[in-house]
Amino acid sequence: MNHALAQPRVLTTAIFDVDGVLLASPHERAWREALEGLADPARLTSKMYQAHVAGKPRMAGARAALEALGVTDAVRQAVLYAERKQRILEQLIHSGNVVAFPDALRFVQALADLGWRMAVASSSKNANGMMKTIHLASGQSLLDIFSVNVCGRDLPHGKPDPAIFLLAASELKTDPACSFVAEDATAGIEAARSGGMTALGVARVGDAAPLLAAGADLVVGNLDEIAIDRLACGWLCRRAI
Known part of the structure; x- marks a missing residue:
């Protein structure tokens, strides 16, 4: 330091x-909640989020997260994952999070x-x-x-x-x-x-x-x-x- x-x-x-x-912001939370059905959301820890997702454009972050989690067919699944994350994020923002x-x-x-x-x-x-x-x-x-x-x-x-x-x-x-x-x-x-x-x-x-x-x-x-x-x-x- x-x-x-x-x-x-x-x-x-x-x-x-x-x-x-x-x-x-609720970005990390949205990425985690959007994993439901693709991978165990708990596996996307803050450390993993910072290393693979934070700072990247939405699609790049989605693909990087799924690849890091070993999700099959990560490239195709990333589209669905990114869209789901965006819907959740918008809900969280509108809720004052x-x-x-x-x-x-x-x-x-x-x-x-x-x-x-x-x-x-x-x-x-x-x-x-x-x-x-x-x-x-x-x-x-x-x-x-x-x-x-x-x-x-x-x-x-x-x-x-x-x-x-x-x-x-x-x-x-x-x-x-x-x-x-x-x-x-x-x-x-x-x-x-x-x-x-x-x-x-x-x-x-x-x-x-x-x-x-x-x-x-x-x-x-x-x-x-x-x-x-x-x-x-x-x-x-x-x-x-």
Whole structure:
């Protein structure tokens, strides 16, 4: 957890993944419940979800989960699995099962107060709808605080390809090297590094080791651990205890 930035860079912009970084969304629960009839839902543990599904586009995640679980004919079954997961997810969202992480709200507000330009970048087509349900003290929705939104865009490749983060950097009108990406999934960390960006791992489920192994420049358990005063100078590091 004390991994230091190998090549410190002055940063000016931030790019955030949504599920697991900003929101405790019901994605994982939906993927698990949708397994009924295909495999034992209990086998899709949080560890397996983070390793094989988190951060990937819907179909890629469905196929990866079924292959990891050894489901016969995973490629064909993935279509049914992804469709079922989407129906369950929509029901959970409409039932109010979306919660923002308080540390994430404090962090993005602190960056906004510093005048940072921020983007939100998730492969999920549900991300925008979920963020709109979260309201800030200012009266804005969580989605409104970001100057750039590339969530749910149809791109040729999903994470770990860096396309979504490079698109975010382009729309922020910044050099990718001047951005950090906050991610909770190894695929997202790999994508950030491939795009030449600083990768901030958010290990909310005690998974610091795989995030570091994927190339994260810094890993924290929650975003309150980041030194806001250093970010004011463009440096991403842990705050002094």
